[in-house]
Amino acid sequence: MTSYNTVIEPPRLGEPYLLTPGPLTTSWAVKQAMLRDWGSWDDEFRAVTRELRTRLLAMLGDGAEEFDCVPMQGSGSFSVEAMLGSFIPRDGKALVLANGAYGLRSAETLRYLGRDFTLLDKGDYLPPRGDDVTRILADDPAITHVIAIHCETSSGILNPVEEISQATYAAGRKLLIDSMSAFGAIDLKPSEIRYEALVSSANKCIEGVPGFGFIIARKTELEAAKGNSHSLSLDVHAQWTHMNKSGQWRFTPPTHAVVAFLEALRAHQADGGVAARGARYTRNRDVMVAGMRDLGFVTLLDNRWLSPIIVTFFCPADGNFIFDRYYELMKQKGFIIYPGKLTVVDSFRVGCIGQMDETVMRQVVAAAKESLAEMGVTDAAPPDAALKERAKLAA
Known part of the structure; x- marks a missing residue:
């Protein structure tokens, strides 16, 4: 029988991490x-x-x-x-x-x-x-x-x-x-x-x-x-x-x-069952969200409703931000993110599940920072319409 541990191995054969809600990155x-x-x-x-x-x-x-x-x-x-x-x-x-x-x-x-x-x-x-x-x-x-x-x-x-x-x-x-x-x-x-x-x-x-x-x-x-x-x-x-x-x-x-x-x-x-799996995903989310917010990105949800599965971010209002270009830059750095499904404003999603830990999520944030710089995006803040939509959650 295979011997298990909680060490997260990097993808093999040049595969990127899948930052999606599944299919996701699996173990070797x-x-x-x-x-x-x-x-x-x-x-x-x-x-x-x-x-x-x-x-x-x-x-x-x-x-x-x-x-x-x-x-x-x-x-x-x-x-x-x-x-x-x-x-x-x-x-x-x-x-x-x-x-x-x-x-x-x-x-x-x-x-x-x-x-x-x-x-x-x-x-x-x-x-x-x-x-x-x-x-x-x-x-x-x-x-x-x-x-x-x-x-x-x-x-x-x-x-x-x-x-x-x-x-x-x-x-x-x-x-x-x-x-x-x-x-x-x-x-x-x-x-x-x-x-x-x-x-x-x-x-x-x-x-x-x-x-x-x-x-x-x-x-x-x-x-x-x-x-x-x-x-x-x-x-x-x-x-x-x-x-x-x-x-x-x-x-x-x-x-x-x-x-x-x-x-x-x-x-x-x-690895510890549901509790341990949920705890790892929660740490993934917390590290990634904190890092992305530090870059200026805004989450659709406040902390009360954030799941440890996937997080939605508003696209920046900066005219230099083009999602398709951002997607390709992130993929080149080893991370496949997910397009948004919101109907009112543009967004994208970053998954927290799969064979990833908080160390990987710090790499995700670093890749996001580099991608913004390569696109010439100086401000990751969303448009006013996105902030108005977000305010509905607090109402």
Whole structure:
């Protein structure tokens, strides 16, 4: 078995660091795990799938025995669609809490599925709150489920899922959580936050590679999901019963991504689990944000709402700043950043997750300083419109 430690190795083969919310920079051990071919029906691969499911459930802590884990082929959006289509009955109705692109994507998914829903769109800057949920559920008794995004990576907001959960269950409804970019670094213990199901992906905080996601749901919900799904391949109930019966995936699994993820899961536990992973990402964020602010950059969010996953910065107002040029300069220095998704003002994002530590984040800040100088940008302050938008958070 591989020996693990918390030493962060630099990327190999001239690879840049991926400062994104996933895919992200992975360890050399995770990459090496993909060098072998696996038979998807073989007993060894069934054992891999079994261990993977067991390890993910163990991350829930107390109450995990009430849940089961169902891996699902495809990108994270495939697993989100599988969760929504399997657990929301065809005659159900959802309240979608959106404050960015991924909440809006859940609403669009429900539209495709023909499921009824109400959308609360808070825009790019504000989190949905428990009071919002209480008010809407009181006004609409037809709503059966609430859909919340744990970390909205289009802005970097860490949403208050605990108060959302309290409001949901106080009204007698059910909560489904898209924890795509948070699970593995931020606790979602069912003993502390009630929910029926969560969804995440291999290439996020557990630091695997793309290829599949997973749904962790209460067994009672899995049993009740029979016949709900709109899809043959995205039927969570069918995948669950088949895996429990045969140990196999129903359709060809991404074998290399699965084995790489198990390697990442073992390292995750050996490094200290969710608490340690979240602490490293938090240090990454704090060091990077402090350095970028020293350069004059302004974050979309104040410290209260900053997640340890990804941070949004406003683009400078300086006429010499052109994002595409800035992106290329940062890439030349070994760092791939992420374009912004805000609709009102220009922005960019810097991820804090993956095989990186605070030493790397100091290098990110140094690269940002050098890139500004090369562009002739003397002031990284944003335009007045950005500051007005930011003020909405404090209102």
